[in-house]
Amino acid sequence: MTDISPGVRATFFGTSTVYLTDGSSHIMIDGFLTRPPLVRVLLGRVAPNPRRIQEILARGGVSALDALFVAHSHYDHVMDSPEVVKQLGGTLHGSESSLNVGRGANLAEERMRVIDDGGQFSFGDFTVRVLEGIHSPGNRYPGTIDKPLATPSKASNYRDGNCYSFHITHPAGTVLIHPSANFVPNKFNGLDVDVLYLGVGILGAQSEQFRDDYWRHVVTPTSPSRIVPVHWDHFGQPLSRNLRALPPVLDKFSVMKAYVERKCAEESIELIVQKAFETLDLFTAPARA
Numbered sequence: 001m002t003d004i005s006p007g008v009r010a011t012f013f014g015t016s017t018v019y020l021t022d023g024s025s026h027i028m029i030d031g032f033l034t035r036p037p038l039v040r041v042l043l044g045r046v047a048p049n050p051r052r053i054q055e056i057l058a059r060g061g062v063s064a065l066d067a068l069f070v071a072h073s074h075y076d077h078v079m080d081s082p083e084v085v086k087q088l089g090g091t092l093h094g095s096e097s098s099l100n101v102g103r104g105a106n107l108a109e110e111r112m113r114v115i116d117d118g119g120q121f122s123f124g125d126f127t128v129r130v131l132e133g134i135h136s137p138g139n140r141y142p143g144t145i146d147k148p149l150a151t152p153s154k155a156s157n158y159r160d161g162n163c164y165s166f167h168i169t170h171p172a173g174t175v176l177i178h179p180s181a182n183f184v185p186n187k188f189n190g191l192d193v194d195v196l197y198l199g200v201g202i203l204g205a206q207s208e209q210f211r212d213d214y215w216r217h218v219v220t221p222t223s224p225s226r227i228v229p230v231h232w233d234h235f236g237q238p239l240s241r242n243l244r245a246l247p248p249v250l251d252k253f254s255v256m257k258a259y260v261e262r263k264c265a266e267e268s269i270e271l272i273v274q275k276a277f278e279t280l281d282l283f284t285a286p287a288r289a
């Protein structure tokens with residue numbers, strides 16, 4: 001029998017930037033595409049590169065957007081989000097801190113929506129539920145952004161604001177996008193998840209106990225059939241190059257990789273490492289065309 005449901009396709013752009021579409025409605029998480037070099041992040045100022053953003057969106061086949069959801073307001077999540085919304089249309093959804101980045105970019109107030117824990121937004125067949133969490137350990141720039149943030153700006157001005165995960169339901173299936181590798185105990189109990197985009201940034205540098213607790217509070221209660229790791233890549237490198245891991249001084253990639261591979265094998269979860277610009281058919285087998 002032919003399945004006439006359109007399905008949901010997800011295109012990955014490194015960090016926790018993911019684009020979801022069923023052909024009718026279109027949702028993006030973060031939209032961080034400029035990826036300035038880390039030396040500029042540490043010593044200089046950062047700003048969106050509109051031309052680079054345009055080229056990357058075109059290469060990824062992204063030409064429509066209903067809503068962009070920002071996980072938190074560190075530069076590697078929020079920085080490009082107003083520019084992406086300006087180029088594609090749609091609305092920017094984020095914490096007050098994230099909206100202040102939109103205001104600094106002169107994005108009109110009616111194109112922004114503030115989000116809170118438990119908030120729910122529908123776009124066609126998609127429903128996005130907002131779940132507040134906590135940033136991964138070692139938050140370099142804690143706090144909030146309390147006034148419009150114009151660019152170029154020091155990366156340290158991008159305070160994290162609140163930290164969110166997104167539970168997205170669609171008639172074809174459910175996906176949880178969990179960008180930051182930390183957990184609120186029991187927060188995800190009872191959550192129905194087919195595909196988990198699992199934040200693993202700096203997870204390799206944490207203790208084995210932390211990794212086990214993380215798994216127990218994020219993966220076990222959601223029992224996904226597929227996991228796609230996110231935020232593992234070296235985000236100071238442009239997307240014109242293949243994604244590679246963060247350098248050892250920042251993360252122990254091999255430790256994280258071995259852990260996630262072992263756990264997925266033990267629990268019969270399909271592990272998919274998505275390449276930049278790669279599109280997956282999220283809820284049908286096989287995911288890769």
Ligand SMILES: [Zn+2]
Binds near residue numbers: 072135160
């Ligand atoms: Zn962050």
